[in-house]
Amino acid sequence: MIPLRPIQSIVVREFKRFFRQRGRLLSALARPLLWLFILGTGITRIVETPAGVSYLQFLFPGVLGMVVLFSSIHSALSTVYDREFGVMRLILVAPISRLTIVSAKVASGSLLSLFQAAILLCLAPLIGLPLGLGQILLLTVYVLLTAVAITGVGMLLASRIDSLENFAGVMNFVVFPMFFLSGGLYPVKLLPATLQWVIYVNPLAYGIDLFKHALLPVEAMTLGPDFPLASNLGVLVAFSAVTIAAATSLFDKEARLVRLAAR
């Protein structure tokens, strides 16, 4: 039987924390606007894009991916915060399994991502990307799928990180490279072959590609999706399964508590 109440309560707690941490809330809302309307508008002035798709429109799926990336990683890393401030010990001593804990964290990350993605999607019509009901439903599925995979990666990181001090390192060496090597800022097919290889192991690339499938017109050509729809879906599902399984087995109760007990 799935322990729904514990999972639900962990998700509700994450949402409350998200809305109560003003700084996090504001930066989560402002970040995509900066990228889209400042960086995007600026670059649109210096590049010429084919097939009637503006750079701003091309950038939109990428920024959507960035929202999912930041939000998912942030949620996963809140595990480190919980460990440092003790709430994790309360959770560990409760009669729930490690898989339940990891699933709850993944659910929190995914739903928070979906919420922020939904806000951003409201702006799509403003830049000339009309959204139909079918697209909204598809994007909901795609966003959730991407968020689960990335929160899984985040949980894997969180199980290896000891303190919040390593947070900045994760931002510099994981989050930004993941974004820059995702196909969100430039089409993967235009990159040199060596960089393309890095992109192939980046789950965000497949997520953003899914968003391109749903958002950009079929005639977008070079600016359109880089991978077939089915391979995007397959890779994300596989990524999610592997990272969640790995994070669960690495979510070692003992190793994390020894530090506290030995004090």
Next chain:
Amino acid sequence: MPAIVTENLVKRFGDLTAVDGLTIEVRPGELFAFLGPNGAGKTTTIHMLCTLLRPTAGSARVAGHDCVKEAWAVRRAIGLVFQESTLDKDLTAYENLWFACCLQNLTSRVATERIAEILRLFELTDRKDHMTKHLSGGLRRRLDIARGVLHRPRILFLDEPTVGLDPQARRQIWQFLDTLRRQEETTLFVTTHYLEEAETCDRVGIIDHGRLIALDTPEELKQVFKGDVVQIRSDRLNELARAIREEFQLSPQVTDRGLLLEVTDGEAFLPMLIRSFGDQIAGINIQRPSLNEVFLHLTGREFKP
């Protein structure tokens, strides 16, 4: 069936043996104090009993279940109040309690009832909507303990529940624990390094360097001392100690608190002491032996938290 039984329980961290062959038995409904200086192995023991650490050797059963093989059943039967607060400071008092109920998989109806009851018992009802980060240390501690008993655990572990609190808040915490014990018949396993707190418990286990060095009621523990403890202040402790040893055939101990002497009848001894060494003594105090003297007697050192 005993509430807690351990047999030869050992926990090693690399070269460090934190708990070294611990064998204890705690009876149901008992208020059991685990007393020892910092680093003696109290928290490690609690973590093993609460299934958070795996013993290196030996066995432990809590509420009749093995702490390793039946960790799940143990977790259902226990409540744990950690040494450092594990409250979420960004949630209100009520939300913290609600969160704990959900983790225990209580239904909404049961959770609502229990929270109301516990808030009343711990006199927190009027603070329930306060943000936890705005509560005082004493109130936060109370909330921590309240949360530990929401699911009516048969055995409640409290790791240093009163550390860092002012005397009034400490007294209050003990009153709540006492009420809890009477109303819910909970077995309480408390670690402390406050000697005076251990004095009020049913039984006390004294642990030092991971080893259990005594286990009995506070009264029995103090029975090793037949008389009174005389504490003497002086500028020349070592000289005075030697002189007293020769003169009275006693064995005084030099400690940070001055010279400690165990005598059968303190009041009768005092005039003799002053007649012989009055000029070397800066102050005298007679007291009934406390657990501090027991600890000193057992280890040859002063009890220092």
